[in-house]
Amino acid sequence: MIGLESKVDGQALGKVAVLMGGSSAEREVSLMSGSGVLQALRSRGVDAHAFDPAERDLGELRREGFARCFIALHGRHGEDGTVQGALELLGIPYTGSGVMASSMSMDKIMTKRIWRAEGLPTPDWRLVASAEDTVQALQALGSPMIVKPAREGSTIGLTKVDSPAQCAQAYALAARYDPEVLCEQFIQGDETTCPVLGEGAGAVALPVIRIVAPQGNYDYQNKYFTDDTQYHCPSGLPLAEEQAIQRLVVQAFRSLGCRGWARADIMVRASDRQPFLLEINTSPGMTGHSLVPMSARAAGVGYEDLCLQVLAQATLDTPPGSTAGAPLP
Numbered sequence: 001m002i003g004l005e006s007k008v009d010g011q012a013l014g015k016v017a018v019l020m021g022g023s024s025a026e027r028e029v030s031l032m033s034g035s036g037v038l039q040a041l042r043s044r045g046v047d048a049h050a051f052d053p054a055e056r057d058l059g060e061l062r063r064e065g066f067a068r069c070f071i072a073l074h075g076r077h078g079e080d081g082t083v084q085g086a087l088e089l090l091g092i093p094y095t096g097s098g099v100m101a102s103s104m105s106m107d108k109i110m111t112k113r114i115w116r117a118e119g120l121p122t123p124d125w126r127l128v129a130s131a132e133d134t135v136q137a138l139q140a141l142g143s144p145m146i147v148k149p150a151r152e153g154s155t156i157g158l159t160k161v162d163s164p165a166q167c168a169q170a171y172a173l174a175a176r177y178d179p180e181v182l183c184e185q186f187i188q189g190d191e192t193t194c195p196v197l198g199e200g201a202g203a204v205a206l207p208v209i210r211i212v213a214p215q216g217n218y219d220y221q222n223k224y225f226t227d228d229t230q231y232h233c234p235s236g237l238p239l240a241e242e243q244a245i246q247r248l249v250v251q252a253f254r255s256l257g258c259r260g261w262a263r264a265d266i267m268v269r270a271s272d273r274q275p276f277l278l279e280i281n282t283s284p285g286m287t288g289h290s291l292v293p294m295s296a297r298a299a300g301v302g303y304e305d306l307c308l309q310v311l312a313q314a315t316l317d318t319p320p321g322s323t324a325g326a327p328l329p
Contacts, residue, residue: 008044008308008309008311008312009045010041010044010045010046010308011045011046011047013046013047013067013068013311013312014047014066014067014068015047015049015064015065015066015067016041016046016047016048016049016066016067016068016069016070016311017048017049017050017051017061017066017068017069017070018034018037018038018041018048018049018050018051018069018070018072019034019051019052019053019069019070019071019072019073019078019083020033020034020035020037020038020050020051020052020072020073021034021052021053021054021055021073022052022053022054022073022074022075022076022077022078022083023053023054023076023077024073024074024075024076024077024078025075025076025152025156025157025177026074026075026078026152026153026156027054027075029074029285029287030072030073030074030075030078032285032287032288033072033074033285033286033287033290034050034072034073034286035050036286036287036288036303037070037072037286037307038050040303040304040306040307040308041070041304041307041308041311043304044304044305044307044308046308046311048070049066051066051069053073053077053078053083058083058086058087058090059090061087061090061092062090062091062092066092067092067093068092068093068094068095068311068314069087069092069093069094069095069314070094070095070307070310070311070314071083071084071094071095071096071283072283072286073283074153074283074285075152075153075156076106076151076152078283079096079102079105079106079153079281079282079283080102080103080106080107080151081098081099081100081101081102081103081106084096084097084098084099084102084317085099087316088316088317088318091316092316093314093315093316094314094315094316095260095261095310095311095313095314096259096260096261096262096282096283096310097256097257097258097259097260097262097282098257098259098316098317099317100257100317101256101257101258101259101282102282102283104256104257105256105258105262105279105280105281105282106151106153106282107150107151108148108150108151108182108279109125109127109150109180109182111256111279111280112125114255114256115252115255115277118251118255120248120251120252120255120277121248121274121275121276121277122276122277122278123184123185123186123187123267123276123278124141124184124185125141125182125183125184125185126140126141126182126183127150127180127181127182127183128147128171128181128182128183129181130171131167131168131171131172133171134147134161134167134168134170134171134181134183135164135167137183138161138163138164138167138183141183141184141185142185142186143161143162143163143186144160144161144162144186145160145161145183145184145185145186146158146159146160146161146182146183146184146185146186147159147160147161147167147170147171147173147174147181147182147183147184148174148181148182148184149174149175149177149178149180149181149182150178150180150181150182151178151180152177152178153281156177157173157174157176157177157178158174159173159174160186184278187267187269187276188269188270188271189267189268189269189270189271189273190210190237190267190268190270191210191211191212191213191265191267192208192209192210192211192235192237192245192265192266192267192268192275193208193209193211193263193264193265193266193291193295194206194207194208194209194245194246194249194263194264194266194295195261195262195263195264195284195291195292195295195296196249196250196253196258196261196262196263196264197260197261197309197310198259198260198313199258199259199260199313200254200259203250203253203254203258204250205245205246205247205249205250206292206295206296206298206299207233207234207235207242207295207298207299208233208235208237208242208245208246208295209231209232209233209235209291209294209295210231210232210233210235210236210237211229211230211231211232212229212230212231212232213228213229213230214228214229229289231291231294233294233295233297233298234298237268241268241273241275244275245266245268245275248266248275248277249264249266249277252264252277252280253280256280258280258282259313259315260282260310260313260314260315261282261284261292261310261313262280262281262282262284263280263281263284263291263292264277264278264279264280264281265277265278265279265280265281266278286303286307292306293306
């Protein structure tokens, strides 16, 4: 198995809260992810329980004796560093990236700035504050152009713009979800995604998935609720291209200080086969349509074992024994 230990004793992991639901625009998807994770962990002997932060106070996690948390939350207050910070204060280890890496990865603009500073390829972009700015961005970046909220996921609030006449509506839609709106150069080519497991020098990329959506529109509906989108894993890309994507994704993961697991989205430009990083998800979906389980299966890792291994890596930012991370009284 790629980057995974072969044996984990589920019963030894203690009482586990699967955080799901939450208050973000991705609540519905999170509930689906969390339900799958909960069932998988229980099937492996884990004392796992559903916990919805939108309905319960996080302080109950300590009062009820939870030893660790599997974060199956998506979007705001779930993968943006906020719940991670609360769990740090509570002293309860959790899955995925820490506070800073989660916060930076959720912010697409900050992510792109870091990647650009590290010399990693990502499409050109503009941060806009009005419909007029959006028209100017289209003139600078060219048509078509992607307009999206800076801190949302699952393509929520995203529009592909072809003309200045579409800019006002695209900006208004994105601004409904975030005051910071990102305009991004559109890369024509193959849409791919690639998960990463582990941390630091031990981070390992799983097989690449090539996505073929109806009319090239990989939107919220085609992601989660239809069977029309095609997922190719093995990707069908030349081996050298797949390996180049995997190396790039691991670099992107490390540059942001991510740990545990994540999934990066990449466009491969048709004209010269150059891969471009779009964004990284530090709390990936785990639904029936989700891509990390699909990639893991191609590497010989089943859904239940993937959940168990991710849970086994739950940790805190604070070094063991440090009084800075001592649980609240």
